[in-house]
Structures are given as structure tokens and as C-alpha cells.
Amino acid sequence: MSEKKTDNSMTLEKPPNLRVQSWKNFFSKLKKNKAALAGGILIILFIIVAIVGPFFTPYDPNKQIITEKLNGPSLDHWFGTDHLGRDIFSRVIHGMKLTLYIGFFSVILGATVGVLLGILAGYYGKRTDAIIMRSMDVLLAFPGILLALAIVSVLGASLNNVIIAVAIFSVPVFARIVRGSTMAVKNLEYIDAVKVLGASDARIIFKHVLPNVTSPLIVQASLNIATAILAASGLSFLGLGAQPPTPEWGAMLSDGRNYLFNAPHVAFFPGIAIVVVVLAFNILGDGLRDALDPKMKL
Amino acid sequence: MFTFIIRRLLQTIPVLIGVSILVFSLMHLIPGDPAQIMAGESAPEEQVENIRERLGLNESLPVQYGKFITNAVQGDLGSSVRSGRAVTKEIGGRFWVTVELALYSTILSVFLGLIAGIVSAVRQYSFSDVAIMIVALFGLSMPNFWLGLMLIQWFAMGIDLPSWIPFIDSTAWFKPSGWGSFSQVVLPVITLGTAGAAIVARMTRSSMLDVIDEDYIRTARAKGAKERSVIYRHALKNALIPVVTVVGLQFGALLGGTILVETVFAINGMGTLIVDSIQARDFPVVQGTILVVSLLFVFVNLIVDISYNFLNKRIDLD
Numbered sequence A: 001m002s003e004k005k006t007d008n009s010m011t012l013e014k015p016p017n018l019r020v021q022s023w024k025n026f027f028s029k030l031k032k033n034k035a036a037l038a039g040g041i042l043i044i045l046f047i048i049v050a051i052v053g054p055f056f057t058p059y060d061p062n063k064q065i066i067t068e069k070l071n072g073p074s075l076d077h078w079f080g081t082d083h084l085g086r087d088i089f090s091r092v093i094h095g096m097k098l099t100l101y102i103g104f105f106s107v108i109l110g111a112t113v114g115v116l117l118g119i120l121a122g123y124y125g126k127r128t129d130a131i132i133m134r135s136m137d138v139l140l141a142f143p144g145i146l147l148a149l150a151i152v153s154v155l156g157a158s159l160n161n162v163i164i165a166v167a168i169f170s171v172p173v174f175a176r177i178v179r180g181s182t183m184a185v186k187n188l189e190y191i192d193a194v195k196v197l198g199a200s201d202a203r204i205i206f207k208h209v210l211p212n213v214t215s216p217l218i219v220q221a222s223l224n225i226a227t228a229i230l231a232a233s234g235l236s237f238l239g240l241g242a243q244p245p246t247p248e249w250g251a252m253l254s255d256g257r258n259y260l261f262n263a264p265h266v267a268f269f270p271g272i273a274i275v276v277v278v279l280a281f282n283i284l285g286d287g288l289r290d291a292l293d294p295k296m297k298l
Numbered sequence B: 001m002f003t004f005i006i007r008r009l010l011q012t013i014p015v016l017i018g019v020s021i022l023v024f025s026l027m028h029l030i031p032g033d034p035a036q037i038m039a040g041e042s043a044p045e046e047q048v049e050n051i052r053e054r055l056g057l058n059e060s061l062p063v064q065y066g067k068f069i070t071n072a073v074q075g076d077l078g079s080s081v082r083s084g085r086a087v088t089k090e091i092g093g094r095f096w097v098t099v100e101l102a103l104y105s106t107i108l109s110v111f112l113g114l115i116a117g118i119v120s121a122v123r124q125y126s127f128s129d130v131a132i133m134i135v136a137l138f139g140l141s142m143p144n145f146w147l148g149l150m151l152i153q154w155f156a157m158g159i160d161l162p163s164w165i166p167f168i169d170s171t172a173w174f175k176p177s178g179w180g181s182f183s184q185v186v187l188p189v190i191t192l193g194t195a196g197a198a199i200v201a202r203m204t205r206s207s208m209l210d211v212i213d214e215d216y217i218r219t220a221r222a223k224g225a226k227e228r229s230v231i232y233r234h235a236l237k238n239a240l241i242p243v244v245t246v247v248g249l250q251f252g253a254l255l256g257g258t259i260l261v262e263t264v265f266a267i268n269g270m271g272t273l274i275v276d277s278i279q280a281r282d283f284p285v286v287q288g289t290i291l292v293v294s295l296l297f298v299f300v301n302l303i304v305d306i307s308y309n310f311l312n313k314r315i316d317l318d
Helices: A002-011 A018-032 A034-056 A088-124 A126-140 A146-155 A159-186 A189-196 A201-237 A249-259 A265-292 B002-029 B034-039 B045-054 B061-073 B087-091 B094-122 B127-141 B144-158 B182-212 B215-222 B227-264 B270-279 B283-311
Strands: none
Touching: A018 A034, A018 A265, A034 A088, A034 A265, A088 A126, A088 A159, A088 A201, A088 A249, A088 A265, A126 A159, A126 B002, A146 A159, A146 A201, A146 B002, A146 B227, A146 B270, A146 B283, A159 A201, A189 A201, A201 A249, A201 A265, A201 B227, A249 A265, A249 B144, A265 B127, A265 B144, B002 B061, B002 B283, B034 B045, B087 B094, B087 B270, B087 B283, B094 B127, B094 B182, B094 B227, B094 B270, B094 B283, B127 B182, B144 B182, B144 B227, B182 B227, B215 B227, B227 B270, B227 B283, B270 B283
């Protein structure tokens, strides 16, 4: 009798949470990949600097000390000063927040729209697929930064418009990836089973299809943040992004190009800052790809 | 093959229509009255009306689009609000400058990228492999406009060379601006080609590593084929297929990249024309230039698709 009771309690035991397990699996894979771990740690460090750093910078990023303009690196000004006598180190630290903000928000925005469109195209197929994917083809027919430039030309030069422009130019990449993964998932037996049980399309998409396309999505998102940062700083360099006196790295580089001969440090340090942050995201993206999606190339 | 080319050409038509609609829409998506914006805030109403009339902005959108596309097909992209010259005239020789810049950079990136990728794959996990991949990662992460500025500083103004080196001006190996002579071309091409080389190197490496473990490579080795022949005749030929795709995409990315590099090196190409026109709110020129660059990109992608067949007969095109 007592044995029977024990059996019953066994069957009533709560089943393991598959989603928690898959995240645990994700982190254990990530921990094994040293490159991804290094990139991840660097990015966490950058985020901390972006949040805490501005409170500890030695100078106000916009404070002009004209008597100290174009001074080289020194103990007072670690990265030197620019043409208006502003402390470049303080401006680089303040710029970190802006750069990460642009990178994360443009990719979150682009990925949200891209994922939605990709899932709709992959799940419903036929005409929906044709309309969505042909529209994506049109967006992909604009090389590189040109589409972002076209959008900024319409919306006007500002930091928020740069985020929108960079987001739009990353939509087709996410849509294509998610469409492919959705098409692979939607024909699996468990999706048929859920359909038979009467689940709605929205439930199937968000509860069963979406969790299965996260791996390529995470990899692409980390690589796209790097691209977004490069594109946004490029637009600011052209004078079409952040406006003065915002301490945006691309805009700072643009200021520095007029003083390459006398004060090369003005262009050097913001550039190095961009390289380091983009490098961290690329290392993370590469590592994540190796850990999560080894078949994916580049 | 012929059927494939025809089908691929037909597939390009909807994309071209989409591109033309998007480019046409640019002017109409501007918040506010585009004629007022182009004329300037304080411009008299007469001047605004004049621009509106000249650009046909008083007509309905479908009529405007119809005229835009009919004229574009005939090579008429409208006229500049600033100079009054035809947009095609404004683009003129700048088109070839940009194409040359993108083309030379693509050639450099393919040349460097292939060598680096092959060496990396053949000597996997060696010091040279690790070193090449680290350099490639840096190349990929460097903003080209910053690299351009640094190259100008190091090689066009800053370096003092020993006086015994003949024929070279010690303060300026290369020129920091303009386009045409060898000394003007080198730095912009290196600037633009670096990221491309990094991408091609990474792609070639991973593609070669995929192929190198295949049975037919083992068979070639077992038959006593020389290592050089195994690598170049057997492995590389098949590994090149995904690389060609990347090179095609790279050409497009480099076309976009020319915008920044032309600005850094003050080159009179289409990139600087777009940027100047955006800043001057000269939308007919912005539209025309963006249309030309995108058409070029679509055309390059078409060629890349078709070139698959020449590399690998196994791809079923039809």
C-alpha cells in the first residue's frame, strides 16, 4: 500500500522546466567558449563605465577652456583637449553611454520589426511571404550605409533619427534569418500536434516557434550591434547624426580631422574607443556563433 | 544557363520597381513642404512655388511617380535645385570615380583576403593562423573613416623618413586628398579595402576548412597529388563558391563605404555628392544619386548570382 503511494507521488512530481534548462545549457556553452566570455565581460565592463563613468569624469564634457585648446595627453588631461579646450577623456567616457544606447536600441528596434516580419513570412508563406520578402529584397538593394543615409536625409540629422535609420537598415537581416528558421520549425511534428490541440496561430508563433529561433537571433543581434555602432558613428562623422556639442565618438572624430597635423590625439582617442567597443561585440558575436550555431558562417 | 539568366533578370524587375518607389518616396516623406525646405525657411512664396512647379509637386503622386520613372528610364533624373544643372550632369564623371574606388578596393580585399584565408586554413591553429584572424577581427572592427584619418596622418603628412631614401618626399609619401594619380589612390583604396579583406579572409578560412575534410580531398592526397595541387586545384576551387557571394556583397558594402572614404580624402565621387546634397537639401540630386548607386548594386548582385555557374556546375540553376 505504501509503495503505491510512493508511485503516485512520483507521477505528480513537477516536470523539469525546459526553458530554464535551455538557458542553463546556453550559459554552460557560453562559459566554455573563452572568446564569447571575454567579449561578454568586456561589454559588461563598458556598460558599467557608461552608467557610472559620467559621475566620475574629471571634467564636464562640454566645459570649454580655450586657453588649453589642442593640448596633448598629460596628467591633467589623459587624452588631451580638443579645439575648444574640452577634455577628450571626459567626452569619450560620456560618449560610451551614447554609443551603447545607439547600438542596443537600434538593434532592439530593428530586430523586433525584423523578427515579426520574418515569422509572419515564414509561418504563413505564400502571398504574405512573397510581399514581405520582396520588400526586404528592396531594402537589401541599398548598399551598406546608403539606406541609413537616405532615411536620415528624410528625417533630418539627429541622434534619434540615426537610431531609426540604423534600425530600418538592419530589419531585412533579421527578417531573413527568422524566416528561414521559422520555415524549418513550422513543419516539425510538435507544431502539428499543437495545431491539432487547437492552439491559435499567435500562441504557436510566440510560444512554440519564437523560442526555437532565438539562437541565430542572439548571434546576429550581437554582430549587428557592432555594425550599428559603426554605421551610427559614420553618420555622425558626416555631420548627419549627433549634433554639437554632443560627445558622440563619430562627431568627435569629425572635429579631429581638421587638426591631424597639430593635434592628432583629437581624432585618435575617439577612434580607438569605437574600435575597442566594436571589437568586443564582434568577439562576443563570433563566440556566440561558435557556441550556439556552429553551422552559421561569418 | 540561358533560362536561368532570363529568370534572374525577371526577378530583378520587382526589386527595381521597389527601389524606384522608395527613392521616389524620399522627397515626399519629408515632414513638411519639400519645396519650402529646399528653398529655405525664409524664401519668398514665389520662389517656393517656382520649385514646386519645376519639380511637378503640384500633381498627384501617381502622376509624379509615372513621370519620374518614365524620365529615369530615358536617363533624365531631373535637375539640381542648387545649380539648375541636370542630375546626370552633376553625377557625370563622379560615377566612374566611385566605381573605380569600390573596384580597386574590392580587388585589394579579394587579393589580401584570399591569401590570408588560405594560409590560415592550411596552417590551422598555428601562430600565423591566430595572428591573421586577430588582425582580421581588428580590420572588421575599425571604422574606415578613422583608419583613413590615421593613414593620412602617418603616410601623407607625419612621417619623417631618413634622407638617404631616394625618390620619396620624406613628409608625404601619398597625397591626402583628390583622386587620379597613384599617390592619391593608394590610401583610400587601403582604407576601404581593409574591412573587406578581413571579411574575405574569414570566409575563405572557414570555407576552406569545410572542404579540406571532404573525402575527395583525402582521395586526391591518397592518389599522391602534390599538396599545392590539392589546395589550389581541388580545395580552393570548391571553397571559392561561398567566397564569391561574400565578394559580391562586399562590392555593395564598399559602394556604401565610399561615401565615408570620399569624405575623408576629399574625393569628388558620388558619395560626397550625396552628402553635400543632403546637407543642402537638394533632393533631386539625392534621389538621382541614390538611385544610380542602388541600380549598380542590384546589377553587381545579378552578375554574382550568374557567376556561380562558372564556378560550380553542380548548382542546378534551372
